[in-house]
Ligand SMILES: NC(=O)C1=CN([C@@H]2O[C@H](COP(=O)(O)OP(=O)(O)OC[C@H]3O[C@@H](n4cnc5c(N)ncnc54)[C@H](OP(=O)(O)O)[C@@H]3O)[C@@H](O)[C@H]2O)C=CC1
């Protein structure tokens with residue numbers, strides 16, 4: 001068994017701490033580096049202290065040197081951070097698990113371009129449940145293509161900075177593809193004032209930001225006389241972290257290429 005040496009970016013963040021826990025518990029992985037920004041109050045602290053017991057890996061902002069000797073990085077940070085790490089990983093041949101959301105189309109293209117040289121799993125939601133939900137949506141959307149109004153509602157904690165969530169947007173993409181619609185043309189991101197009646201093919205998005213909600217997503221198909229709702233509720237960030245651990249195992253033998261959690265879970 002080759003032990004996978006793992007770097008964690010944004011290691012002091014909400015997901016970073018769940019990932020520290022998950023990597024520490026994985027028998028086939030070893031923490032190799034814990035990264036933070038250069039103004040982080042956590043720099044030089046033992047990363048293990050964030051999860052209750054020291055591990056000897058000090059938090060650093062020098063990702064270029066820290067990545068030497070790592071096989072993979074798990075990155076749940078911000079687009080600017082992930083793209084900086086991407087360039088270094090491409091140079092050093094380090095594989096990437098990217099959970100960060102909020103990328104522009106151009107930025108996503110940069111991930112795709114780098115995947116010619118390194119293997120990358122990029123997914124807006126790494127929980128098994130959400131990825132099964134994507135499959136359910138595909139089936140529902142194909143059957144409920146006409147006569148049903150489609151709305152996506154998501155709720156997250158008050159600290160989340162991007163909206164709609166990456167998961168909600170992916171839900172929209174899955175539904176649009178299954179119903180032969182172009183999401184760019186049919187998406188409605190919130191409504192206000194005299195909006196007029198709902199246009200048939202639109203897909204509406206609603207966003208809630210409140211308290212400590214981990215992540216909740218509902219896709220609603222509302223017809224005449226009935227309504228179907230497909231709902232996923234995350235109650236712990238460990239569900240995302242455990243998905244990232246599965247992604248590490250999936251990437252172990254991949255030399256390059258861009259994958260998502262549908263690939264990792266064999267749902268493609
Ligand atoms: N794919 C999935 O399954 C999931 C994805 N996410 C996504 O993961 C990302 C992180 O979420 P969360 O952990 O809640 O956020 P946090 O703000 O708690 O953590 C982000 C971490 O990244 C650091 N960071 C921010 N900017 C940079 C940068 N430019 N370079 C390096 N590090 C940086 C932060 O440092 P500092 O605090 O100093 O700014 C912090 O430590 C979000 O995009 C979120 O949507 C979240 C959960 C699941």
Ligand SMILES: O=C(O)C1=N[C@H](C(=O)O)C[C@H](O)C1
Pocket residue numbers: 101124125156157160164165166167168214215216
């Ligand atoms: O920021 C979060 O917390 C989450 N972000 C992801 C998203 O934008 O979809 C996934 C999850 O819902 C938690």
